[in-house]
Amino acid sequence: MRRGSPPLIGITADLSSNSSNRSHVKSEPTLFLPLRYVRAVERAGAVSLILPAIHSSRGLRRYMNLLDGLLISGGNFDIHPRYYGEKPINQLGIIKPQRTEFELELATSALRRDLPVLGICGGAQAINVVLGGSLYQDIAAQLPGAVEHQQGARKMVGGHRVQVQDGTQLHEIVRRQSLEVNTTHHQAIKKLGRGLVVNAVAEDGVIEGIESTQHGFVLGLQWHPEVLAPRQTHQRRIFSAFAAVCQKRKGN
Numbered sequence: 001m002r003r004g005s006p007p008l009i010g011i012t013a014d015l016s017s018n019s020s021n022r023s024h025v026k027s028e029p030t031l032f033l034p035l036r037y038v039r040a041v042e043r044a045g046a047v048s049l050i051l052p053a054i055h056s057s058r059g060l061r062r063y064m065n066l067l068d069g070l071l072i073s074g075g076n077f078d079i080h081p082r083y084y085g086e087k088p089i090n091q092l093g094i095i096k097p098q099r100t101e102f103e104l105e106l107a108t109s110a111l112r113r114d115l116p117v118l119g120i121c122g123g124a125q126a127i128n129v130v131l132g133g134s135l136y137q138d139i140a141a142q143l144p145g146a147v148e149h150q151q152g153a154r155k156m157v158g159g160h161r162v163q164v165q166d167g168t169q170l171h172e173i174v175r176r177q178s179l180e181v182n183t184t185h186h187q188a189i190k191k192l193g194r195g196l197v198v199n200a201v202a203e204d205g206v207i208e209g210i211e212s213t214q215h216g217f218v219l220g221l222q223w224h225p226e227v228l229a230p231r232q233t234h235q236r237r238i239f240s241a242f243a244a245v246c247q248k249r250k251g252n
Contacts, residue, residue: 007068007246009041010051012103012123014075015096037073037120040226043236044243053102060105069246070110072103074121074224078187084134091138093186104130116217116245118238121185124210124220131193131212139188139206147204162208162223168199169211169219173241174234181208181223188222196220217245 200209
């Protein structure tokens with residue numbers, strides 16, 4: 001890229017056999033990514049590259065050599081508990097092995113390179129698992145008394161509050177002690193991965209945000225700031241801060 005050009009941020013996409021598309025090939029694998037992710041990144045001054053799930057070490061290295069930052073997006077699936085040394089329980093949801101393996105490999109490579117990483121919803125869980133952490137496979141089954149965190153009906157406006165922890169990168173970015181957030185997850189972080197600290201907690205004690213103390217910028221959020229960003233300045237600041245560190249890395 002020419003000098004002064006915007007940073008390139010890779011965004012992971014879902015992969016499915018979508019029978020509702022108009023392809024002439026029945027059940028052709030289809031990439032899916034809500035446009036809000038792209039809009040949030042590009043509104044912050046960066047350029048997006050949508051990343052399909054591939055299983056090629058050479059292809060993955062090529063992506064990593066191009067990128068100035070990585071956004072691991074959310075999706076309607078669970079990370080299989082074998083990745084953190086547990087057996088599945090009955091409440092485990094949909095599993096997407098191809099996407100999970102790709103995202104875990106991407107995250108591992110990005111962390112090794114100290115590439116800026118933003119993980120949203122399942123992306124935050126992927127960061128935790130890659131760093132040796134574990135998950136509650138189902139909040140309702142394993143955390144009795146927790147509030148409902150799968151609040152899809154309130155995704156556009158927010159459904160509960162989180163406390164932002166003082167002294168964290170997230171607190172510095174959003175400049176608030178608490179946030180109204182929109183969560184759609186039924187799994188949650190249990191054991192923290194290596195070098196991670198909690199930066200946001202729900203009123204019921206469920207971890208809603210993490211960040212790394214051993215990397216320049218690694219932020220994981222269980223809510224969907226890309227949905228709230230068009231209407232909320234403090235959510236937009238998350239993407240602005242992410243794009244800024246990606247730009248700084250690009251210039252080094």
